Amino acid sequence: MLKFLSFRLFSALLTILFALTIAFCLGHISGNPVFNMLGPTAPKAQIHLLEHQLGLDKSFIQQYFSYLSNLFHGQLGNSIQFESSNVSMISTRLPNTLELLALAMMIAISIGGPLGIIAALKRNSIWDRLASGAALVGQSVPIFWLGIMVILVFSVHLRLFPAGQKNGFSSFVLPAVCLALLPMAQIARLMRATISEVFEEPYIDAAKARGLSTKRIVFGHALRNASLPVITIISLQIGSLLSGAIAVEYVFGWPGVGTLAVNAIQFHDYTLIQAIVVIGVLGFVFINFCVDVLYGIIDPRIRDATK
Amino acid sequence: MTISFETNNSDLLLAKSKNKKWYKTAIFWISAPLILITLTCVFASLLPLSDPNNLDLSSTVLPPFFMHGGSMTHPLGTSNLGQDLLSELIFGGRTTIFIGLVGMLGGALPGILLGLVAGFSRGIVDTVIARLIDAQLSLPFILVALAVIASRGHSVGVILTVLALTTWPFFARVIRSEALSLRERPFVMSLRSAGVTRTRILLKHILPNLFGTVVVLSTLGIGAAILIESAIDFLGLGVTAPGLSWGSILASGQSQIGTAWWIAAWPGIMISVFVLLVNLLGDELISRFDPRYRNR
Numbered sequence: 150m151l152k153f154l155s156f157r158l159f160s161a162l163l164t165i166l167f168a169l170t171i172a173f174c175l176g177h178i179s180g181n182p183v184f185n186m187l188g189p190t191a192p193k194a195q196i197h198l199l200e201h202q203l204g205l206d207k208s209f210i211q212q213y214f215s216y217l218s219n220l221f222h223g224q225l226g227n228s229i230q231f232e233s234s235n236v237s238m239i240s241t242r243l244p245n246t247l248e249l250l251a252l253a254m255m256i257a258i259s260i261g262g263p264l265g266i267i268a269a270l271k272r273n274s275i276w277d278r279l280a281s282g283a284a285l286v287g288q289s290v291p292i293f294w295l296g297i298m299v300i301l302v303f304s305v306h307l308r309l310f311p312a313g314q315k316n317g318f319s320s321f322v323l324p325a326v327c328l329a330l331l332p333m334a335q336i337a338r339l340m341r342a343t344i345s346e347v348f349e350e351p352y353i354d355a356a357k358a359r360g361l362s363t364k365r366i367v368f369g370h371a372l373r374n375a376s377l378p379v380i381t382i383i384s385l386q387i388g389s390l391l392s393g394a395i396a397v398e399y400v401f402g403w404p405g406v407g408t409l410a411v412n413a414i415q416f417h418d419y420t421l422i423q424a425i426v427v428i429g430v431l432g433f434v435f436i437n438f439c440v441d442v443l444y445g446i447i448d449p450r451i452r453d454a455t456k
Numbered sequence: 457m458t459i460s461f462e463t464n465n466s467d468l469l470l471a472k473s474k475n476k477k478w479y480k481t482a483i484f485w486i487s488a489p490l491i492l493i494t495l496t497c498v499f500a501s502l503l504p505l506s507d508p509n510n511l512d513l514s515s516t517v518l519p520p521f522f523m524h525g526g527s528m529t530h531p532l533g534t535s536n537l538g539q540d541l542l543s544e545l546i547f548g549g550r551t552t553i554f555i556g557l558v559g560m561l562g563g564a565l566p567g568i569l570l571g572l573v574a575g576f577s578r579g580i581v582d583t584v585i586a587r588l589i590d591a592q593l594s595l596p597f598i599l600v601a602l603a604v605i606a607s608r609g610h611s612v613g614v615i616l617t618v619l620a621l622t623t624w625p626f627f628a629r630v631i632r633s634e635a636l637s638l639r640e641r642p643f644v645m646s647l648r649s650a651g652v653t654r655t656r657i658l659l660k661h662i663l664p665n666l667f668g669t670v671v672v673l674s675t676l677g678i679g680a681a682i683l684i685e686s687a688i689d690f691l692g693l694g695v696t697a698p699g700l701s702w703g704s705i706l707a708s709g710q711s712q713i714g715t716a717w718w719i720a721a722w723p724g725i726m727i728s729v730f731v732l733l734v735n736l737l738g739d740e741l742i743s744r745f746d747p748r749y750r751n752r
Binding site for chain 2: 160163164167168170171172285286288289290291292293294297298300301305388389391392395396399400410411414415422425426429430
């Protein structure tokens with residue numbers, strides 16, 4: 150188990166290093182931020198001064214290593230536009246984003262999971278068609294458009310829920326449902342596939358032969374094996390969930406990290422963008438590491454494979 | 457370009473299925489509207505449409521024909537600047553579909569190449585590419601897009617680069633795992649023992665075996681690219697006028713959602729329908745190419 154853990158930890162660290170390097174390069178291929186901040190007519194002396202303050206006059210390699218050592222000490226720099234520390238700006242907004250994401254994932258799992266199981270048990274039934282149809286539509290509708298249409302129907306016309314801002318539980322409903330749609334569809338689709346696959350296994354036939362009820366076979370025998378790939382997909386979807394969260398937060402004016410990211414881009418605040426990307430990557434890799442470890446605990450074959 | 461490739465390909469597939477007439481297959485009924493939409497958009501300038509840039513301040517925010525106050529001169533209504541929404545949609549579709557196709561190709565070529573190399577060579581090369589795929593997947597695509605576009609400006613070239621950057625790992629991941637299993641198959645082993653060079657095995661024997669996967673991935677990739685491009689345009693970071701696109705029409709309608717819902721509704725419907733058709737086509741192609749799915 151220790152060997153398994155250290156192997157996973159090593160590859161997680163490697164992924165972080167790669168992603169941080171990509172984030173650093175993205176910040177630099179995007180041109181000299183000083184020109185964007187000061188405008189094209191700024192005097193040369195002022196440009197040099199700001200470049201010096203930001204450390205942009207050093208060589209590329211020097212900048213890369215000072216960026217990494219700052220990260221290692223937990224420093225993500227100060228925002229150029231908002232003139233406060235990036236860490237504090239992100240940490241005040243992060244809880245709002247996390248609450249939204251957690252609620253969306255809860256909705257997605259609690260509806261998508263059962264829908265997939267029903268679809269697998271009653272293949273070609275109305276539930277199966279509904280689940281497959283919902284999955285396809287969920288993958289095709291742009292999430293920001295869905296947000297706008299949902300606002301149109303439920304806030305402008307029916308006046309059931311507020312259209313934006315974070316203000317009590319009712320304001321959570323619309324953005325969380327919008328955000329949940331895509332992962333819900335994917336979970337339902339995958340659950341259907343894995344349950345169908347597991348039901349072909351001999352041990353399910355054995356359980357049927359013993360006269361167990363379908364309910365007991367599903368929950369006692371099939372679900373555990375079928376949920377392993379579903380967990381993997383959920384962890385892989387975190388990246389696209391974050392992308393969706395940015396769009397949804399922007400549409401609903403949600404005071405989270407996503408709205409902050411869009412604002413940072415609009416003000417060409419590249420240190421803030423870099424900081425947000427770094428936080429996103431760390432969160433993603435952390436979740437993946439947790440899933441890997443969980444996997445090893447649940448399934449001994451995976452744990453032993455690295456020996 | 458790719459659309460015609462797909463139709464040729466589906467003809468080829470249709471020939472294979474014996475019992476069904478070509479016009480009774482799902483692939484025909486899915487690809488026909490796709491081709492129709494694409495051709496309408498491509499030949500937009502030949503159609504009797506008003507210029508989408510034509511501002512007519514005497515007829516702003518007209519509703520579509522089926523609502524009170526609407527007329528058939530502007531069947532889908534007009535924008536807040538009096539532009540005809542039907543012609544805006546058709547001309548906008550041209551940009552969106554073009555960017556979707558080229559963006560997908562930009563991601564597919566490096567993705568397939570890197571996936572092949574990684575899966576076939578294994579060892580340190582594979583480890584590095586696999587980590588690179590993970591790292592790229594871990595960056596939310598909107599953040600990548602925003603970071604690049606923020607300072608490189610809004611041009612079609614930049615958006616294509618962003619699409620290539622964000623879609624290549626999806627291709628690479630699938631192709632890598634397929635190549636990993638192909639290289640262990642007896643026919644590859646025997647080729648290697650016969651002394652055939654690695655490059656030749658890759659190009660002449662492994663690549664043709666991945667044909668089905670590549671077609672399916674490319675089809676699904678077009679849908680993904682269109683969704684990403686629309687999101688970028690919607691956030692106001694994409695192509696701006698005169699290069700209208702579905703995403704930017706949608707963005708212009710967002711602020712008027714309370715008074716003129718149709719401005720935001722039409723482009724969203726177009727994006728959804730187009731991507732839905734592309735995804736359906738991808739699903740149909742999977743069941744054609746992969747015998748494991750045939751009886752499901």
